[in-house]
Amino acid sequence: MELVISTSQGLEDFLIKELNDLGYSAKYLKPSKVLLNGTEKDIVKLNFYLRQAHRVGILLEKRTFENLNSLKLDLDLSWLPKGLTFGVRGRRFNKEGFTSMELAKKVADLIYPHLKEPKVDLDNPQLEFFAEVSGNQFILYLNTSGPSLHKRYKRPYQHVAPLKPSIAASLIYASSFHKTKELLDPMAGSGTILQEACYISRKVPPGLFREHYNYEYFFPHLSQLKDELYFGTVVEDINAYLEGGDISPKHLEGMKKNLKEQIIPCDCIDVYLKDAKKLNYPYVPELVITNPPYGLRMGSKNKIHKLYEEFAKALYKNDVREVITFTAEQTKMIRELKKYYEIKEIRRVLYGRLNTYLIKATL
Ligand SMILES: C[S@@+](CC[C@H](N)C(=O)[O-])C[C@H]1O[C@@H](n2cnc3c(N)ncnc32)[C@H](O)[C@@H]1O
Incomplete structure (x- = not known):
């Protein structure tokens, strides 16, 4: 078929x-x-x-x-x-x-x-x-799925602008995370990118978070295979270094909750209350993937532009080698990253009804 x-x-x-x-x-x-x-x-x-x-x-x-x-x-x-x-x-x-x-x-x-x-x-x-x-x-x-498969793990804390886990996974696949095995998201919100990276690294399939699929209504015999996959899954130990941060104490606490209150917790991730404009982390990995604020709900244009300017400068100062951002304020982000990095990819993604851009830049 x-x-x-x-x-x-x-x-x-x-x-x-x-x-x-x-x-x-x-x-x-x-x-x-x-x-x-x-x-x-x-x-x-x-x-x-x-x-x-x-x-x-x-x-x-x-x-x-x-x-x-x-x-x-x-x-x-x-x-x-x-x-x-x-x-x-x-x-x-x-x-x-x-x-x-x-x-x-x-x-x-x-x-x-x-x-x-x-x-x-x-x-x-x-x-x-x-x-x-x-x-x-x-x-x-x-x-055959039922509700969209991006709805997987629980989100005890609901961020105002969360990323779909499926898109977070795409950002990670677009990067060299499989090689670097280290990643920082300095504007992590409720932690979706970090959580996906944790599950990719530990080979945790999204199916571990869903009990039922629509195919079970019309192919009930397939439930057995589903159970075999579920019980046959071997979760590996983390073999990557994951770090995240946010400037908002509320989001930081929410992120910690989201990472912890899961059937497979992501408690291996170090998270900090920090400003992405400074990037003063104990260790800055060579790969940064982030979904920075954009749109009026997240702050005035001027403030966001200033943030992008300082953020790009801080990335370069900290020797970050590869940057992936997902934003609808693409022109500003590209302009700032271009000052220090080579732009490798600009990809338009429809997020809801909004054109949003995956921008990949490398040193
Ligand atoms: C679009 S949201 C990220 C959402 C996240 N991807 C998720 O799935 O929950 C952008 C985040 O950037 C944070 N932020 C804004 N300015 C910041 C700064 N200067 N430093 C660190 N984080 C900042 C906001 O608090 C917000 O949580």
């Missing part, structure tokens, strides 16, 4: 690389989606291991789209058990002359006759179908 895997728009090639590392060959399908051939067992494995994915779906239809009225589906859903709740989410990526709700409604009407004794549930359907139109392409897939 064909499996469609989603991530944040702009990070598809990182996801393809992660899939390659797991032994899969995947290709780009469209913004935020990659495609591969897989089996039922792969559904279990991909949901369990992927760090950058949001959903693993079974592709049911991929066809040319002309207009909503003429849309037809050539479906065989006889393999689905009877009596499950179902819902359709519609998404259209251009202005096609109809709303996402109208798309969902049309597709729900087309799917309904193929299901056995279905009950509609738009909030938490057991069968969650995604119907997407972008340009003249229509795809329909069945979500």
Whole structure:
């Protein structure tokens, strides 16, 4: 079967690389989606291991789209058990002359006759179908994951602007962390980047933090394989040096809580109340990955620009060799980093509705 895997728009090639590392060959399908051939067992494995994915779906239809009225589906859903709740989410990526709700409604009407004794549930359907139109392409897939896979470990402390763990993982994959085995996040907020780095280093799969996936409703026999992966996981000791900081005592305390109150705590990480403009840490690693403040909620533009200026200077003064930042104030960040570093990559990532930029710079 064909499996469609989603991530944040702009990070598809990182996801393809992660899939390659797991032994899969995947290709780009469209913004935020990659495609591969897989089996039922792969559904279990991909949901369990992927760090950058949001959903693993079974592709049911991929066809040319002309207009909503003429849309037809050539479906065989006889393999689905009877009596499950179902819902359709519609998404259209251009202005096609109809709303996402109208798309969902049309597709729900087309799917309904193929299901056995279905009950509609738009909030938490057991069968969650995604119907997407972008340009003249229509795809329909069945979500095997349930809620987005970026929702993994508990967050006892909710930061005002937390990063999705899936994006934090992408920032780490974009870096040379696998070589340096050391990392500082000096504007760590609630600690997402550090936490992901800890779990990558200790080979802790995201699946250890999730009890249930939607595929268990329609492939109940797969729960056994899921349990085998869960109980067969061997967590390694940390073999990296991770350090973090934040200027806010409130966020620092929250970060400590988030790192500690987990089924696998990240208590190996040193965290400090410190100003990223000074970077006066006991030890400054050669790799810095951070998601600095941006946007009005996080402070005035002037203040943020001053922070970026001083931060870039402090990085250079402390011999940091590689810097990865994730910000929507990219112009200012690039300008400041350029004073000392070679810019290796500027990548636009859609974060919610906001264009945000991964900027990689090296000495
Ligand atoms: C966008 S948030 C980071 C969110 C984080 N990635 C997470 O997932 O929770 C930016 C953080 O930078 C911190 N910050 C702002 N100015 C700072 C400075 N001068 N030094 C250190 N941290 C600072 C803020 O307190 C805030 O927690």
